[in-house]
Amino acid sequence: MKDKVANGGGSVNGEKLNFRVGPIGSALPMVFFIIWAIVCSMFDIANEQSLIVGAVIGLGLGLFVCKDSPDKYLKAVTVGMTQSIAAVAIIAWFWAGTFASILQTGGLVDGLVWIGVSTGVSGSLFTALTFILSATFGTAVGTGYGTLVSFTMLMYPVGVLMGSDPLVLMGAILSGSAFGDNLAPVSDTTIISAATQETDIMGVVRTRFKYSVTAGIIALILFFILGGTGNKINSTTNAMDLIGKYADPKGLILLISFTLVLVLAFKGHNLIFSISWGIITASIIIVAFGLGKFKDILYFDLQEHKLSGAVVDGIGGYLHMCVLLLLIMAAGYLVTAGNLMAVMENRIRNRVGGSVKKAEFAVWLIVSVLNSLMSVNAAAEITAAPFVKSIGEEFNIHPYRRANMLDAITAAGGFILPWSGGVLLAVTVVNGMLDKYPFLKPIKTGDIWLYAFHGWALVAVMLFAALTSWDLKYIGKEGEPVKIDPKAVKQ
Numbered sequence: 085m086k087d088k089v090a091n092g093g094g095s096v097n098g099e100k101l102n103f104r105v106g107p108i109g110s111a112l113p114m115v116f117f118i119i120w121a122i123v124c125s126m127f128d129i130a131n132e133q134s135l136i137v138g139a140v141i142g143l144g145l146g147l148f149v150c151k152d153s154p155d156k157y158l159k160a161v162t163v164g165m166t167q168s169i170a171a172v173a174i175i176a177w178f179w180a181g182t183f184a185s186i187l188q189t190g191g192l193v194d195g196l197v198w199i200g201v202s203t204g205v206s207g208s209l210f211t212a213l214t215f216i217l218s219a220t221f222g223t224a225v226g227t228g229y230g231t232l233v234s235f236t237m238l239m240y241p242v243g244v245l246m247g248s249d250p251l252v253l254m255g256a257i258l259s260g261s262a263f264g265d266n267l268a269p270v271s272d273t274t275i276i277s278a279a280t281q282e283t284d285i286m287g288v289v290r291t292r293f294k295y296s297v298t299a300g301i302i303a304l305i306l307f308f309i310l311g312g313t314g315n316k317i318n319s320t321t322n323a324m325d326l327i328g329k330y331a332d333p334k335g336l337i338l339l340i341s342f343t344l345v346l347v348l349a350f351k352g353h354n355l356i357f358s359i360s361w362g363i364i365t366a367s368i369i370i371v372a373f374g375l376g377k378f379k380d381i382l383y384f385d386l387q388e389h390k391l392s393g394a395v396v397d398g399i400g401g402y403l404h405m406c407v408l409l410l411l412i413m414a415a416g417y418l419v420t421a422g423n424l425m426a427v428m429e430n431r432i433r434n435r436v437g438g439s440v441k442k443a444e445f446a447v448w449l450i451v452s453v454l455n456s457l458m459s460v461n462a463a464a465e466i467t468a469a470p471f472v473k474s475i476g477e478e479f480n481i482h483p484y485r486r487a488n489m490l491d492a493i494t495a496a497g498g499f500i501l502p503w504s505g506g507v508l509l510a511v512t513v514v515n516g517m518l519d520k521y522p523f524l525k526p527i528k529t530g531d532i533w534l535y536a537f538h539g540w541a542l543v544a545v546m547l548f549a550a551l552t553s554w555d556l557k558y559i560g561k562e563g564e565p566v567k568i569d570p571k572a573v574k575q
Contacts, residue, residue, distance in 0.1 A: 100421060100422070100423050101150060101152055101156065101157065101160055101418065101421045101422045101423075102150070102151040102152055102422075103149050103150055103151060103422055104149050104150075104151055105149060107422050107423045107424040107426075107427045108424060108427075109146075109149045109150070109422065110146070110418045110419050110421065110422020110423070110424045111418075111419055111422075111424055111457060112142070112145055112146050112149055113139075113142035113143045113145060113146040113414075113415040113418055114142065114412075114415040114416060114418070114419065114457050114458065114459075115142075115457075116138070116141065116142035116145055117135075117138050117139050117142040117412070117415055117503065118456075118457075118459075118503050120135070120137075120138030120139075120141070120142070121135055121138060121502060121503040121529065122502065122503075122530075124138065125502060125528050125529050125530040126530070128528060130511070130528050130529050130530070131511075131512075131515070132404035132405055132407075132408055132508075132512055133404060135408055135508065136404065136407055136408050136411065139408060139411035139412060139415060140411065142415055143161060143411065143414060143415060146415075146418060160414075160417065160418060160421045161414045161417075161418070162414075163417060163421075164413050164414035164415070164416065164417025164418065164421075165410040165411070165413055165414045167413055167417070167463065169272065169413070169460065169462040169463055169466070170409055170410055170413045170460075172272055172462075173229055173409060173460070173462075173505070174402075174406050174409065175355075175356065176227040176229050176230040176233075176355060177229055177230070177233055177402045177405065177406070177509070178398070178399050178402065179230065179355065179356055179359045179360070179363075180227065180229070180230035180231070180233040180234050180355075180359060181233050181237075181398040181399060181401060181402055182359075182363060182394070182395050182398035182399060183234065183341075183345070183359050183362050183363050183366070183398070184233055184234040184237035184238055184398065185237065185394040185395070185397045185398030185401075186363060186366045186367060186370070186381060186394045186395070186398065187237075187238060187335075187338050187341070187342065187366055188237055188238070188394070188520075189370065189375075189376055189380050189381065189393075189394040190335050190338045190366060190369065190370040190375040190376055191332055191334055191335025191338070191375055191376075192238060192335045192336070192338040192339070192342070193237075193238055193241055193242055193330065193335070194330050194331060194332040194334075194335050195332060195333055195334065195335035195336035195337075195338070195339075196238065196239070196242045196336075197242050197245055197246070197330045197331045197332075198331040198332055198333045198336070199333075199336070200242060200245070200246040201246075201331050205246070206246040206247045206248070206312070207246065207247040207248060207311065207312025208248070208249075208307065208308050208309065208310065208311035208312035209308070209311075209312070210242075210243050210246045210247070210248045210253075210311070210312075211243060211248045211249065211252055211253050211256050211307045211308070211310075211311025211312065212256070212304055212307045212308040212311055214235065214239045214243060214248075214253060214256045214257060214260070215256040215257075215259055215260050215263075215303060215304060215307050215538070216260070216304070217235070217239070217260070218231055218235040218239070218256065218257050218259075218260025218261060218263075218264070219259070219260040219263035219264055219300065219538075220260075220264075220346075221234070221235065221260070221264065221346065222260055222261050222262075222263060222264015222265060222268060223263065223264040223267050223268045224264070224268070224345075224346045224349040224350050225264070225268070225270075225345065225346075225349045225355055225358060225359070226264070226265075226268035226269070226270035226271040226272075226274075226349065226354075226355060227264075227265070227268075227271065227272075227355050228261040228262060228264055228265030228271070228273075228461075228495070228498060228499065228506065229261070229505070229506065229509060230355060230359070231257075231260060231261040231264050231265075232257060232258065232261040232499075232506055232509055232510060232513070233402075233509065233513055235257045235260065235261070236254070236257055236510060236513040236514060237513060237517065239253075239257065240253060240254065240257065240513075240514060240517075240524075241330075241517065241521045241523075241524060244521075244523065244524060245330060245523065247312055248311055248312055249310065249311055249312060250524075250525065250527070251527070251531050251532050251535050252307065252310050252311045252535050253311065254510055254514065254527065254532045254535065255307075255532055255534075255535025255536045255537060256303075256307050256311065256535075256537075257510070258499045258500070258506055258507065258510060258532070258535075258536040258538075258539065259303050259307075259499070259536050259537055259538030259539060260538070261499055261506060262495055262496050262498070262499040262500070262506070262536065262538055262539045262542065263296060263299075263300055263538050265461070265495045265498065265499075266292070266296055266491060266492055266495035266496070266542065267289065267292065267293070267296045269285055269286065269289050270349070270352070270354065270355075271495075272462050273461055273462055273465055273491050273494055273495050274288065274289065274491060276462060276465050276466060276469070276491075277465060277469075277487040277488070277490045277491035277494075278483075278487050280465075280466070280469035280470075280472075280473060280487075280490070281469070281472070281473055281476070281483040281486045281487040281490070282473075282483060283483035283484060283487060287484055288483075288484055288487045288488065288491075291484040291485070291488060291555075291557075291565070292484075292487075292488040292491065292492065294555065295488060295492055295542065295545050295546065295549065295555075296492075296542065298541075298545050299538050299541035299542035299544075299545045300538055300541075302537065302538075302541040303537035303538035303541050306537045307537065310535075334373075334375060335375060337369055337373060337375075338366055338369060338370075338375075340365065340369065341362045341363075341365040341366035341369065342362065344358075344361055344362055344365055345358045345359055345361070345362040348361060367381050379392075379393060380393055380394060381393050381394050381395060382394070382395045382396070401512070401513070401516045402509075402512065404512070405508065405509055405512050408508065409460065409505060412458075412459055412460055412505070413460060413463055416457065416458035416459065416460060416463050416464070416467075417463070419454075419457055419458065419467070420467050425454075425467060425471075428450060428453070429450065429471045429474075432446045432449065432450055433446070433475065436475070440479045440481070440553070440556070440569075441550065441551060441553060443475050443476075443478070443479045443481070444481070444489065444549075444550035444551075444553070444556070445547075445550045445551060446475060447471075447472050447475060447476070447486070447489050447490070447550070448489065448493065448546055448547055448550045450468055450471055450472075451464070451465075451468045451472070451489070451490060451493040451494060451497075452493055452497070452543065454467055454468050455493060455494055455497030455498070455501070455504075456497070456501060459497075459498070459501065459503050459504045459505055460498065460504075460505045461494040461495055461497050461498030461499075461504075461505070462494070462498075464494050464497060465490060465491065465494040468490060468494070469490060472486050472489065472490045473486065479569075480558045480559050480569050480570075480571050481556070481557075481558060481559070482557040482558055482559050482565040482566075483559075484557065484565055485555075485556060485557050485565070488546075489546055489549070489550070492542050492543070492545070492546045493542075493543055493546055495539075495542070496538075496539035496540070496542040496543050497539070497543070499536050499539045500533055500536045500539035500540055500543075501533060502529040502530055502533045503529070504533075506536075507529050507532060507533050507536075508529060510527075510532060511527055511528060511529055511532070514526070514527050515527065558570065558571075
């Protein structure tokens with residue numbers, strides 16, 4: 085008879101994986117990867133290739149501690165790599181990367197530099213503005229990773245020129261991406277949180293607004309205070325020469341395409357549809373207004389036998405990151421298939437007792453731990469959702485509250501930890517622009533993660549909500565959210 089995975093655990097075709105050191109052995113690949121990433125960061129060699137090597141070695145070590153057959157272990161790895169969440173993220177990167185690359189080619193970055201010079205928006209003010217704009221864009225398009233790619237490619241070089249602290253500026257972009265991922269009605273994490281708790285999306289979004297905005301205000305204040313305290317390029321001897329080289333208003337006409345994407349997204353169209361129209365209109369504008377030639381966008385080089393142009397750059401820059409994502413997804417899935425999730429749930433549940441505050445803290449804790457282990461927010465959210473639903477129903481906690489507690493932590497977790505998908509992607513994008521913008525300096529994961537203020541603030545806000553029962557709502561007699569638990573009221 086097949087050994088079924090316990091409630092809350094994952095499975096490979098209904099079967100669990102058995103490890104020599106028990107369920108904790110299933111975490112070995114991910115733990116090894118995290119340690120590898122930290123060590124590589126310490127020695128300044130943390131890039132996509134080195135991290136891929138670490139992920140491959142980690143998965144290889146898992147094979148030797150797995151008691152089941154290599155075929156069964158490989159099946160679990162394959163299932164983890166082929167989750168639809170990974171495909172969604174990769175598509176978002178390709179489309180957003182292509183769009184941002186085309187806007188760069190047309191000179192939108194130069195136009196934004198010109199605006200900064202003309203208006204005097206620089207330093208910490210530019211950093212704070214970047215957070216607001218990226219949060220708005222992320223809320224509209226519904227993809228944190230797509231927002232991260234676009235705003236890093238467009239706003240990061242401008243901000244560095246305009247005197248923003250590079251690391252804090254990157255933190256602002258990470259924060260805006262997390263904000264949008266958490267609040268957007270069309271975000272995958274928003275949809276997952278509502279669906280897994282069996283409730284409506286718009287109700288979830290309405291009730292989570294207060295948490296997102298509270299964390300956002302905290303982050304905005306910090307970005308305004310700290311965002312211009314670094315080495316300012318515009319204070320150096322050759323600063324004005326650099327600014328003069330990159331300041332050109334002609335590319336601002338491409339804001340038409342950028343605005344079109346926002347409008348389509350706010351009207352409810354999906355990411356691919358919205359950005360596709362942005363790509364089409366931007367390409368037409370570049371050629372029609374003499375901002376570039378079509379070969380700058382896509383060129384069949386018959387002499388060199390290769391493709392080149394903005395489209396190729398926009399897609400090709402993320403191929404290594406895509407491979408890394410698939411490997412991380414596989415390592416994260418093993419935690420579920422190895423039944424570690426079920427063990428964690430049972431131990432935490434035994435400590436809850438009859439306290440709703442302990443129950444909500446347990447939700448906060450297990451979601452946070454899973455985010456630390458799995459690094460891809462949507463994957464951690466799916467894994468944690470059954471436990472959140474089960475313990476929430478046990479204490480009559482309203483689905484809106486459960487969905488918000490689940491989503492806020494996972495949305496933040498994808499953009500704050502050094503080994504998280506968001507931070508790794510940010511480093512990839514910045515370091516990929518060094519040739520195009522020689523005034524930029526390389527960054528590593530350990531440099532920026534602490535500056536993702538909104539993500540950290542959101543995790544803290546949800547911890548506060550759990551420990552104090554702030555805004556806690558129960559399920560009313562008609563399913564409506566109520567402040568007092570009807571089950572606790574004497575009839």
